[in-house]
Amino acid sequence: MKIAVFSTKPYDRRSLQAADGAHLHEWTWIEERLDAQSAPQAKNHEAVCAFVNDLLDRKTLETLAQNGTKFIALRCAGFDKVDLQVARELNMEVGRVPAYSPHAVAEHAVALLLTLNRRIREADARVHRFNFALEGLLGFDLYGKTVGVVGTGKIGLCFIRIMLGFGCRVLCFDPFPSPELAHLDAHLVELPELFEQSDIVSLHCPLSPQTHHLLNAQTLASMKRGAFLINTSRGGLIDTSAAIKALESGQLGALGIDVYENEGPLFFEDRSQSPRTDEEFSRLISLSNVLVTGHQAFFTREALDNIAQTTLANLNGWQTSGSCPNPVV
């Protein structure tokens, strides 16, 4: 089958080629992001493989369908950039990789939290300058602190287990809580209580119309003064301008994010030589209590292998039986 792979990076190519060891497919590697403009490059490809910031809106999907694409293989878990109603109208099936390494993302959330709390960036920079003074590097024990986890799915559960290991008290909120919570010493509460009581809040729910700007001026104000906020889920969960105001006023103690609401035109490319047009992002990263990584929480060897293998299983399943084992429903 001919497959057009958008947003291709060298590591995608390596892992997908390794997973397709039997050379069952003909791959076209396209570095551009998928959108309405780039979609014609998939002409005569039965399947398209897309990543997190590819935009599969009505126009893109219609162009793909007109040019013969029938199956979309997302090589990610989230599907907030796909207009599923239009895909259904066009009789296109959409598959995804529901779990590739929840540990990778949960561990990255912990890395953001520890780096911010123990001021690892500043400490390392000081030591490299032979400055061994500790003033200004004071952190706090995670042991005994209250951690609020929003979303108790695969990643949320991994994060909860790690925080329990640190000796934290864990509160969580989920409209459809994972049954596995029953075996953990974590407490389900309503969202306002979670915000009010948590020293640290970590977001692990999907982006949807219900969760867009879940953290806004009002909810940020309801958090404990000086609390830490960690987001490895989707940028749109946080109203960035409200978060900047909360950070500047000290209401929010620190913000650690791997995702940003307008990350599409920025992330996954070296833009060090390009003009910096996103003023809000520049303002955000100028704050010393903000730590940003560029959507790399998933980026471990294990996760890349799992992504490639599940994507291949989805493509092969759809090709041979007409149904993909991991459809987006």
Ligand code: NAD
């Ligand atoms: P999952 O589907 O296993 O779990 C999501 C949980 O969120 C579910 O339990 C669901 O009931 C809950 N939820 C839904 N609506 C909610 C709401 N309004 N409030 C609270 N909880 C709600 O998904 P997962 O594998 O744990 O992934 C979580 C998110 O992490 C994904 O949606 C994706 O956006 C993000 N993600 C990020 C990266 C990265 O590299 N940064 C990688 C993978 C996934």
